[in-house]
Amino acid sequence: MNQQIRLMIADDHEIFRDGLALMLSRQDDIQLVGQASNGRELIELLENTQADIVMTDLKMPGMDGVTATRILLQKDPALKIIALSMFDEEDLIVEMLEAGAKGYLLKNADKQEILEAISQVYDDNIFYCRQTSAKLASMIVKSRFDPYKEKERITFTDREKEIIRLICLQYTAQQIGEKIFLSKRTVEGHRTRILEKMNVKNAAGVVVFALKNNLIKEEDLL
Structure with a gap:
């Protein structure tokens, strides 16, 4: 991230919002441009303030994050939105992605993952939280x-397909190497190329891509 990213936060839990705002305000490449306590307030703030990215809670009084996302992206399709979610909000996360959000984070994500999500979404990539469940x-x-619908078909070697399946099953590089008789370093090289081909940043992205492209079946993950 070379230039300052203008970021706005919306969350009705003041202590969480203030903590997140404090952490982000300490980053040289992020400019915190506003805070809102619900979707309606968020929309009003963005009438007069320009932001590159909005991080918004899913459930808020007055207007929730999904409704706000739909309205905001109708007004400004270039705005990038990251959903903030609790563990048990899978339905809302899916709604949020369908509404146009570029990624999501669980509220207990660590600082490194939050900053990674902001960086990736700013670069127009989709960000899947590391703790994405099957x-x-x-x-x-x-x-x-x-x-993936507008991207050309990506091909993988048989070895890559084997490693993709094991990544989806949550094997570590060390475990994959032991299972298919490769060094950990060789497996990590394959993994890096696989992530580059898929244009994803972590194992959660690999799982979504693999399921979407029939590289693994849903029942294999259960």
Whole structure:
């Protein structure tokens, strides 16, 4: 991130919002341009303030994050939105992605993952939270959300397909190497190329891509 990213936060939990705002305000490449306590306030703030990215809670009084996202993206399709979610909000995460959000984070995400999400979404990539469950990955695949539809078909070698399957099953590089008789370093090289081909940043992205493109079946993850 070379230039300052203008960021706005919306969350009705003041302590969480203030903590997130404090952490982000300490980053040289992020400019915090506003805070809102619900979707309606968020929309009003953005009438007079320009932002590159909005991080918004899903459930808020007055107007929720999904409704606000739909309205904001109708007004400004270039705005990038990251959903902030609790563990049990899979349905709302899927709704949020279908509404046009570029990514989502669980509220207990660490600082490094939050900053990674902001960086990736700013660069116009989709960000899947590392803690994405198999259930949520499956729901995303079955939804109307499809960031891959305009991309040309990507091919993988048999070895890459084998490693993709094991990544989806949550094997570590060390475990994959032991299972298919490769060094950990060789597996990590394959993994890097796989992520580059898929244009994803973590194992959660691999799972969604693999399910969407029939590289693994949903029942294999159960």
